Amino acid sequence: MTSARNESRRPHLQQLGEWWNSLPRTRQWLVLIPVVLLIYALPVLNPPILSTEPGTNFPIACFNAARFALIALGLNVVVGQAGLLDLGYVGFFAVGAYVAALFTSPDSALAKLPYLVTLPLAMVITMFFGVVLGTPTLRLRGDYLAIVTLGFGEIVRLLATIVPPLKGQVGFQEVGHPPGRLPDGSLIFASSNGTPWYWLVVTLTIAMLMLVGNLERSRVGRAWVAIREDEDAAQIMGVPTFKFKLWAFAIGAAIGGLSGALFAGEVGFVNNQKFDVPTSVLFLAAVVLGGSGNKVGVLLGAFVVSYVPDRFTELANYKYLIFGLALIILMIFRPQGLLGARQRLLAKGREAYQRLIGRPEQVSSESALAAESAKGVGA
């Protein structure tokens, strides 16, 4: 990626952003509804250029991408919005997956629950884990926090390996799934049928987008960004920083847990193998690639991280190398990610700006992670 290309793309993206900003709400809906419908129809359409077949079944590739999108959305709350680098996000993902497995798999000694009940349960339990991890560690400085969370992710994986009731590599078979059968008697939510799972995840992702969006455009979202930009100043402006950091951690954890439980349900099998640090870094790459702090950006990043190895199966062996290199190159040349940070922090911001100055606010493409630098210069 050369800087020349960046220059030419940036105004373009910015124009698009400004155009979108200038549209009235109703028009935005007119554009959005067909886009959303198109997203839902994707696995059925299986468009030839996009299709990942014959390497990977396209609906399942779609499910994977959607699952990554949900993960990225959750991690973005922590990394992008609150500016807390979490390298152990896979730990929450794992806890969610194990919750689903422990309560639905016949291999578990625990009472059986309907699969759909385990989704909110997974969120509650991972949230609890988020609070337990966050309470002692969120006072730490950014990079220490990153290493401690990395340690947490590894501890979850190691415990899954060495604590007998979690069944290590043997794992749990026949993890549950939502009920329902097709007319021919086969399961709707079968492991082999990606489409219903995809729709479920897309629906939950949209719901989470709305909820996280609500948070963003409230004192909570503003507190997060303020903490990210300058934690001391935020405190002095009356932001209870610890409380809101903990909330970011807990909410991010809950979404991670939800996606873990969904993953467990779709694959139908949970063991200790897929919750390692490389997976965690892949999650981080999804967030950073598209632009941490930008919800659309992280969705895009998640799509790239999940789709590229599925589509170009010959690259499968190289995927970690590719994303590792991508992280270096991106940080050097475009630390804000492909789209850059983008947040709206006021519920009625559009109206306010229109009333005050007759135009929408600036579109930014700065890095959400770059905020800390201001401190370095100042102090």
Next chain:
Amino acid sequence: MSGARLVRVLTLAAVASLSVAGCAAKTNSGDSGGGAGSNVDIPVVSQLPVPPNAASPAGSGNATCSGVTIAYAGAETGPNAQLGINILNGVQLAINEHNQANKNCQVALKKFDTEGDPGKAPGVVTQLVSESDIIGVIGLPFSGESKATGGTFQQANLVHITPSATNPALTKNGWSTFFRALGNDAVQGPAAAKFIVDKLKANKVCVVQDDSDYGIGLATAANQALGDKAKDCQDKVTTGQKDFSATVSKIMNAKPDAVFYSGYYAEGAPLDQQLVNKGFTGKFVAPDGVKDDKFLQLAGDASGNAYFTCPCVPGELLQKFSDAYKGVSGGQAPGTYSLEGYDATTILLKGIDSGIKDRAGLTNYVKNYDGDGFSKHFKWDATGELATSTVYGYKVDHGKIVYVGTIS
């Protein structure tokens, strides 16, 4: 001795830390130490009786068919690729021989890479199943991925023969499309025990298992058969472990005649190597998961005390097969499960040659199949388990894995 040792320590430490960049000429040729002091010698068997009427893929040469495809699904990349490639080459060889002999029946081969990952396999298999020209499948090689995908094959009524997945539970899922071209762990475990007790004359055995489904299942079966001989010496290791000093000292204290390691070569090799380097002189017995040239490479001279059990046939002893195989593999000799892959493909090809064009037909054909292959006699029971199966014994001899005859 201790004085000289101390001198060496001090010299090492001092020289090392001063980092004097001098380097001396090299005068080393690794000794053969290690000491697999074998007091029991099992002779090498260099002949493998081939069933006279073993089915060959070429068949009669006048089959007609069109537009049918056989698929291979399994690892081509990823950490467990080698096993998959062994099988794939066997499959490829069978298809080649068939298509060469039968000009009017060209069967296509499609390959699907699962990376051996139970998380990835469902997506791959779902895709495979959706391609309607595929009427038979060889795969999947590993138990975990087989477990994750058996239902998908079942739904599509698509027959798949695994040449290497040995978990006994796989045939207990009620799948009618799953067939296993070799004996399962429930057969191999007791066979290994028998081998250790009867052939190696061991009275005291340590059983070390890894944390995989495979390792645990096999160890359980072997322990049952070993009974009192192994009851005092048990240990566990985990996948990815590098340092086995705790396990090694446990074994050294127990002083067993043999160690049965139930797992894969990645941990088995360093374990054996560390045992031998600590002065262990007993036998090291391990199942098919360890029987691999990689074991020899990783354990080096220490591998001299190793014996293997495997429900697999030594394909390399079939000269004709071995030569033909090298043509496909680019010079590599047949590996573990190459011949099973070859035989399983032959069965599917015979079905196609008999005029079958659809999945249901081929499933039915395999279900009722009864005939010799190069590796063994193939006839399945209702669950997809072979009616009779044999376990074969191997040992390491002069840096090579050699066949020592059947066990059961």
Next chain:
Amino acid sequence: MALLELSDVSVHYGRIQALCGITLTVEQGEVVTLIGANGAGKTTTMRAISGIRPLSGGRIRFQGDDITRLRADLRVVRGISQAPEGRGVFPGMTVQENLEMGAYARRDKKSVPEDFDRVFALFPRLAERRSQVGGTLSGGEQQMLAIGRALMARPRLLLLDEPSMGLAPQFIQQIFRIVTEINEQGTTVLLVEQNARQALTRAHRAYVLETGRIVKSGTGAELLADTSIKEAYLGVA
């Protein structure tokens, strides 16, 4: 030829311009002072001269050579030495080590002991505290150490950034006396000060900075008599 020459120097911090075209000269043997309010750009000027802050425009010449793009550590070798604002004493090093750091870039190691003697003669206090760690010195002692350390480089031009800051009066007196003494020993001094009267009294010439620009210059005495200066720095009309 002036010893130091800044022409039209501009410096930006991000988008904010801290210096907008400063032009000034320091002649061999002079004491020149820069005065101005907080945020006027005095420290930025010093950092630009010593090379820690890159210029966004203009030139700097030292002994006739263009040093605009010269690396900061090489400027020390050329003879520009600075006692920075806030002293910048290395807190974990002893007084001795701090002074040795001052001679870090020196090529003529043999004459370093002479300079130790010279510094200890100027600041006997430092000799007493030779093996004390920098972080535990008092503010005045730290300032002496910072100046002494800068002298250890045997500079042609000594940059002093607010040497009186936070010091008790007796120390301020002493520091300024020493500045004069150093100058009389032959070192050219560029001094940034808040303590306008002291600075103007000691300086041969002075510049007044306001929001990144030089608004006035003249001899120390001239500026000391200037009513607008009095007004700005004491509020007396």
Next chain:
Amino acid sequence: MHPLTTFLADAWINFDVGSLRDQFWSNTFDGLTYGAIYALVAMGYTLVYGVLNLINFAHSEVFIVGAYAVFFVLSGLGFGPSAPALSIGALVADLLLAMVAAMLVSAAVAVILERVAYRPLRRKGVPRLVFLITAIGASFTIQYLIFIWRGPSAEPAVIMFRPEAVFTVFGADIDDQQLTIVAAALVLMLVADVFVNRTRLGRGVRAVAQDPDTATLMGVNKERVIMLTFLMGGLLAGAASLFYVMKVPSGVQYSGGFILGIKAFAAAVLGGIGNIRGALLGGLLLGVVSNYGQTLLGASQWSDVVAFVVLVVVLMFRPTGILGESLGKARV
């Protein structure tokens, strides 16, 4: 019984106090050996952190690359999975050669890393987190380059010599391997300590660590000092890799640096990051403690879990570590 009770009553953690009691001293000595290795690697984290205030996440790969160099040199010299029969002189010469090669390779990787990945960022003055992400990217890149080159499995073991007990203390054997590693590591750390605290260049390093701008005003070339710290960290990591291969002969694998790197970082934090003597103290302590944990809890992974828990606890209660932070204050 209620399923939840069964689940919870299942053996989650077994404390094997008996084993720990029996093996206490042998655990201690072995832990010190691992600790010496952690300490050498921790030096790399501590030096870079001291000077740049940044965690060089890719240092674990600097280390593992050294281990590969050891593997290749020793394999080339005929070492393999069994101990060779060599005279002491020849053995020392071979090991020395391997160590020098590993030190050079590791140092080269560290310096290249600094130039290619970190320097451009420093020039831009990016915040710490961006730097950390780059470092993670670099760590990944190196790991998977090795993966593609050498494949997923570990390299065959290279045995340098078979450890033999030299003397017995508290009923536990101390072998020549343990002595070699601990002694050599101590000497190397001492050399590093003397370099940083007693030489002119070392003073430059400390000056940059304490106040980079002022250090520049003293004529210290900051870029060169930074390069030097990466170089030193690389050299020590390379030396550590020889001892690592000595101790864990089958440990040469693409991902083999990761856990060790985290443990070394934990050791650095435990001792007080940025503090050279702290790295030694932290390394030895962590080695011993995680070894106890492993024996007490009964699986080798517990060693890692214990290390992580130590890291979290230290950061929670004394984030400056036992000896306190900062390179320059090491002498206090």
Next chain:
Amino acid sequence: MSQETGLQEVPDEAGEEHVQVEGGIVAELERMTPEERAEHEAEVAEVVAPDREIAVGFGETLLELREVTVRFGGLVALDAVSFGIRRGEILGLIGPNGAGKTTCFNAMTGVYRPTSGQVLLEDRPLGRRKRHQITRLGIARTFQNIRLFGEMTALENVVVGTDARHRTSVLGALLRGPRHRREEAEAVERAMALLEFVGIADRAADKARNLPYGYQRRLEIARALATEPKLLCLDEPAAGFNPAEKEQLMGLIRKIRDDGYTVLLIEHDMRLVMGVTDRIVVLEFGKKIAEGLPAEIRDNPAVIAAYLGVPDDGAA
């Protein structure tokens, strides 16, 4: 798809679009007659004015420092400093660089805890309260080196200030409960008024980091005012200003006081301090050396000595 916004908006809001005014209020203001403008400004001032219960009466001591000492290691930054700030006044805190002004300031706003002594707000000691709690109690400040939230717009920065008085819970924000909506609407209203009040409404929609220096300084003041402080502390608000800008700033500070706030001003520029403050406290070497009316301070020999420096070799 480039922006996501529409997605999360609740549809029922789509209906109430505002009448589009070309250029908005800012442009409209330009077109107003002086009377209309005065009326508008009065409205703005009304919205900005503090609407809080304050326990002390006008002219009584609002905040008091009692023998406050702050030590860093061996260094005494503040040495038993005592003074009070009366409600409704502008108090100047001056002293040479390094005299302890900022330390004093930090001790008041909870950034440092005094080593000994007490800070009392409305006769109640601040004690060991956290910084954000102190803000909620009613002390707000600006920073010497501007510390805005650079990625937020000017308006958003100010709304963060108003959030100090908000009580919406995370759940309330998640589900957009009635309190959230009410607080949100009020906050934007007040924030817009504040931007107008300090005179930077025309750049309300710009990222703070893209604002000109002078705007950033004033935005800091607006953000601090948004927390509805009983006491507003300004830390060198005129640093880097030219005389014309300083003049404007003096006007603004007076306007703030006239609107009902109490102001503490740390400043270097004597002209500004003398021009705007009601009383002045002078610090030197961490000690209070004088306190009084500007005119008294101006003639105080100790202050003159501290500022201009004692004449050569004169007595200290």
